[in-house]
Amino acid sequence: MIDLVRFLLGCSRRTVLASTAAGAAGGVAGVALIALVRRQLDGGAPAPAAAMAFLGLCVLAVAMRVASQVAMVRLGQGAVRELTLRVVRRTLRLPLREFESIDTAGLLATLTQDVVVLANALSSVPQFAINVPIVAASVAYVGWLSPLLFLCGVSFAALAVAAYMTLARRAIRELRAARRVQDRLVAAFQAMGSGSRELRQHDGRRRALLHDSLEPASAELRDRSVRAMATFAIADAWSQLAFFGFIGFVLFAAPRIQPIPTGTLAAAVLVVLYLMTPLDVIINGLPAMGRARVALGRIRALVPAMDGDEPEAAASTAEARPAFRESLRLDGVTFRYREGADDREFRLGPVDLELRAGEVVFLAGGNGSGKTTLAKLISGLYEPEAGAVLVDGQPVGDDDQAAYRSLFSVVFADGHLFGDYRGLPGAPDELARRAGAGLRRLELAGRVEVDGESRSFSTLDLSQGQRRRLALLGALLEDRPILVVDEWAANQDPTFKSVFYHRILHELRAAGKTLLVVSHDETYFEVADRVLRLSEGRVVEETPAAPDAIWPGTLGRGLLR
Numbered sequence: 322m323i324d325l326v327r328f329l330l331g332c333s334r335r336t337v338l339a340s341t342a343a344g345a346a347g348g349v350a351g352v353a354l355i356a357l358v359r360r361q362l363d364g365g366a367p368a369p370a371a372a373m374a375f376l377g378l379c380v381l382a383v384a385m386r387v388a389s390q391v392a393m394v395r396l397g398q399g400a401v402r403e404l405t406l407r408v409v410r411r412t413l414r415l416p417l418r419e420f421e422s423i424d425t426a427g428l429l430a431t432l433t434q435d436v437v438v439l440a441n442a443l444s445s446v447p448q449f450a451i452n453v454p455i456v457a458a459s460v461a462y463v464g465w466l467s468p469l470l471f472l473c474g475v476s477f478a479a480l481a482v483a484a485y486m487t488l489a490r491r492a493i494r495e496l497r498a499a500r501r502v503q504d505r506l507v508a509a510f511q512a513m514g515s516g517s518r519e520l521r522q523h524d525g526r527r528r529a530l531l532h533d534s535l536e537p538a539s540a541e542l543r544d545r546s547v548r549a550m551a552t553f554a555i556a557d558a559w560s561q562l563a564f565f566g567f568i569g570f571v572l573f574a575a576p577r578i579q580p581i582p583t584g585t586l587a588a589a590v591l592v593v594l595y596l597m598t599p600l601d602v603i604i605n606g607l608p609a610m611g612r613a614r615v616a617l618g619r620i621r622a623l624v625p626a627m628d629g630d631e632p633e634a635a636a637s638t639a640e641a642r643p644a645f646r647e648s649l650r651l652d653g654v655t656f657r658y659r660e661g662a663d664d665r666e667f668r669l670g671p672v673d674l675e676l677r678a679g680e681v682v683f684l685a686g687g688n689g690s691g692k693t694t695l696a697k698l699i700s701g702l703y704e705p706e707a708g709a710v711l712v713d714g715q716p717v718g719d720d721d722q723a724a725y726r727s728l729f730s731v732v733f734a735d736g737h738l739f740g741d742y743r744g745l746p747g748a749p750d751e752l753a754r755r756a757g758a759g760l761r762r763l764e765l766a767g768r769v770e771v772d773g774e775s776r777s778f779s780t781l782d783l784s785q786g787q788r789r790r791l792a793l794l795g796a797l798l799e800d801r802p803i804l805v806v807d808e809w810a811a812n813q814d815p816t817f818k819s820v821f822y823h824r825i826l827h828e829l830r831a832a833g834k835t836l837l838v839v840s841h842d843e844t845y846f847e848v849a850d851r852v853l854r855l856s857e858g859r860v861v862e863e864t865p866a867a868p869d870a871i872w873p874g875t876l877g878r879g880l881l882r
């Protein structure tokens with residue numbers, strides 16, 4: 322709870338204080354109103370001054386309540402934004418291996434639900450802060466009126482709290498289980514999107530998704546949520562019962578134990594009735610707090626510290642990029658994917674290899690031999706378990722990882738296709754010109770256009786081969802020294818495949834790029850300076866035909882000129 326409050330103060334100290342102050346002023350006005358009512362009931366004269374005071378206090382109580390609630394809404398919405406950004410920043414910064422171990426359905430559920438639940442609960446913290454002292458002050462007032470009523474009130478309250486806590490614990494267990502079901506539901510929603518074609522093509526699959534995943538998960542979510550909320554409602558009813566029990570005690574039992582003046586009894590009942598609103602706020606807020614505890618646990622799994630969030634660095638890592646004049650070496654690099662408790666794990670290495678600046682290196686190997694994994698290691702997306710990576714003989718340290726990654730552009734076989742080229746270096750006009758030249762070179766002109774103003778491409782409704790060409794263009798626009806392409810030509814037609822291997826690679830090489838080409842296209846291996854083959858986790862070098870025989874001379878022009 323304390324770190325929630327600290328987080329909230331960090332979001333907007335001014336709004337928290339304004340909301341608390343307005344709420345407290347409203348509460349004080351309410352108590353003053355009771356005192357006034359009691360004085361009038363005790364036979365105070367109906368003087369105009371008393372009527373004016375009554376009116377003023379009513380207006381003040383209502384106005385302060387509105388002001389406090391508006392501030393709370395602002396606070397809640399601000400907290401949603403802040404929390405979302407914290408989770409997003411943290412997730413974007415996670416090393417790839419850690420990100421891959423996150424359940425993406427769970428991440429989506431956290432971003433769309435947990436942050437909202439938590440932020441809503443956070444926004445009611447000021448209400449708690451206001452109402453708890455009001456309740457305490459009222460109880461003290463009862464104590465001042467009659468120690469007997471005070472003692473009985475405290476006993477009733479202790480009973481109510483104990484019953485409430487027992488039931489609330491049960492409700493929170495249900496909420497936790499319900500939250501896990503939500504992850505399953507989001508995963509099924511994702512399958513609805515990514516499997517849209519398959520689900521329409523095969524009604525058996527569609528029915529299975531509906532009847533075996535979505536329907537049972539949504540039913541379980543409904544049942545668990547109903548059970549949790551019903552348990553909270555029962556807990557609420559218990560506290561109400563204790564409340565009315567106390568009023569009954571004041572009216573019927575207390576006067577039998579000890580003579581209490583009628584005025585004191587009336588005042589005590591008035592105070593207890595006045596307490597109904599703040600107690601309601603507290604009690605009705607508790608289920609939201611329960612949900613928030615569950616949500617916080619989920620968010621914590623992604624953002625361990627609620628405070629201490631570092632903003633995204635403004636400077637580009639490219640500024641610290643190593644020079645890469647001669648070579649990049651992997652020395653005894655090893656890596657493995659752990660598959661859990663059993664022994665099924667993929668091991669790569671130890672790998673020793675060298676990429677020399679300006680050469681075209683092909684990486685070959687059977688399915689599952691580790692080519693993509695090695696490409697991720699070389700490009701800095703995975704960190705080696707052992708061994709070293711050296712650029713021009715200098716080892717790449719832990720703090721140099723981001724700068725090292727900025728040496729590479731990578732086109733993955735299953736990569737994401739960005740519809741824009743925002744965030745890439747260069748003046749907007751120059752980028753638009755290079756993008757236009759690239760579209761023509763990759764034979765996409767006429768199908769895709771460049772919108773220089775929004776730095777985006779006109780469409781992504783493309784064939785698989787065209788999508789890969791656009792992905793390659795995006796990587797080329799990044800203009801980094803080393804280009805890694807993974808199975809790029811797999812879905813190109815034979816004519817363009819030949820253009821890619823014989824001309825595009827050549828032009829990139831001539832423009833000074835170093836190329837690592839993951840490929841199964843053995844017929845084109847002749848265009849490589851060197852061919853590396855992965856077999857049983859080790860890299861073996863093969864000797865291809867001399868590339869100069871294939872590539873006579875150098876075109877000397879870049880691809881995007």
Ligand SMILES: Nc1ncnc2c1ncn2[C@@H]1O[C@H](COP(=O)(O)OP(=O)(O)OP(=O)(O)O)[C@@H](O)[C@H]1O
Pocket residue numbers: 421658659667686687688689690691692693694695
């Ligand atoms: N994220 C991952 N977690 C666990 N194991 C993985 C992961 N990615 C790949 N693997 C396993 O690592 C091995 C190598 O995979 P990798 O994708 O590097 O092979 P590849 O040579 O690129 O295959 P292909 O030619 O089929 O693309 C495979 O056995 C694969 O199942």
